[in-house]
Each structure stands twice: as structure tokens, then as C-alpha cells.
Amino acid sequence: NAGVTQTPKFQVLKTGQSMTLQCAQDMNHEYMSWYRQDPGMGLRLIHYSVGAGITDQGEVPNGYNVSRSTTEDFPLRLLSAAPSQTSVYFCASSYRTGDNEQFFGPGTRLTVL
């Protein structure tokens, strides 16, 4: 098992550019989520999905879109990047909704200039 994979590991964008952060898991997990980690603020939930075709907003969803067309993939789209979106982004998955032993990917470090 590869577990939870994220690409790319590092990315630099200019303000206004769009991009997609990729996340995939090969554990057949129902629940997937995206977090951002900023210094002194821990992890904040951006969006989550409880299964294919079902997504919902977390604490800080503005400026981000998600979709879940398959169980395995949960991409995060930045529509028009802003410097405030400079952060480290983590994708996580768990076997079922409410199962909080989440498995985390290695993260994507994003800088928006």
C-alpha cells in the first residue's frame, strides 16, 4: 500500500494563478479531507468528503473547490491563488466517517507570490 499520496511536494504560484493539488489513497477509505497548516494555528479543515460524489465545507473553504468522483482521489483546486493561501496542505483519509485514526499524506508546501 502506498497509503495517502500527494503531489506536488512543493509549488510556487503567482497571485491569480490556479492549480490543483492532487491527493490519492489506495486503502478504500470512505472519508477524505484537506487541511492547511499555518504557523501557530495547527491544522484547519478546508473541505471533506464522506464518500464518492459527496463533499462538504470545513472551517476555511473560501477560495478552494473539491470534487470526489472516485473513492481513491480527492483533488483540491485553488481557483485564483492569493498570498493568504501560502501554507502547507495536508490530505488525510480514514476508513469510515467518524473514525478519527486518520492517515495523512506527506503534504504540499505552497507559496503564492
Place this chain on the structure above:
Amino acid sequence: SQELEQSPQSLIVQEGKNLTINCTSSKTLYGLYWYKQKYGEGLIFLMMLQKGGEEKSHEKITAKLDEKKQQSSLHITASQPSHAGIYLCGADNTGGFKTIFGAGTRLFVKA
């Protein structure tokens, strides 16, 4: 909304010393999770506590949830350089769909 406060924010200990990290919730905890993050990497699940007074151990790490279920502590015995990293507590927010996290405690272990 529920908030988790961790203390201390950072900690430097000499190898072999014991240490404790605390996590305090503004509301009753129905599930409290401890994760460890190595610097520059993702989070790794350590343990989960659900019942008041519950205590769990894994190797040299012990976590407790108080009887009132509003505070948890993580205790490391005889710290080693491998214990260095960021320790985060997390808790259920809305029926398990949303996990909130504390800001983390950065642990440095001096050899």
C-alpha cells in the same frame, strides 16, 4: 465553537528526561486524539481516548483523559531524540465529520 489549547507551545528537554504536554478543550470532549508530526512530514496517529479517566500507553508515551473530559495530557518517559517533533491533539467537532486540532507543541530533545 470548540477550541483546543495546547501547552506548552514548545519544549526543549535533555535526553532521558520526562515531559508532559497538555491539551485543554473549551467543551466536553467526546473523542480526543493525539498525533505526532515529524518536522516537514505528515501526521502519524498515536492514540485515541474517549472515556473519562481513560489512559493509554504506547511504548514510552502515555495519554490520559481527565474525568470531566475537558483536558488530556501526553506524558513521555525517558525522552529520546526520536521523540522530537510536533505533537497535536485533535477532537471531534460535529458527529465525527470534522476534526479540530490544537496549535501543536514543538518538542526538541537534546542528546
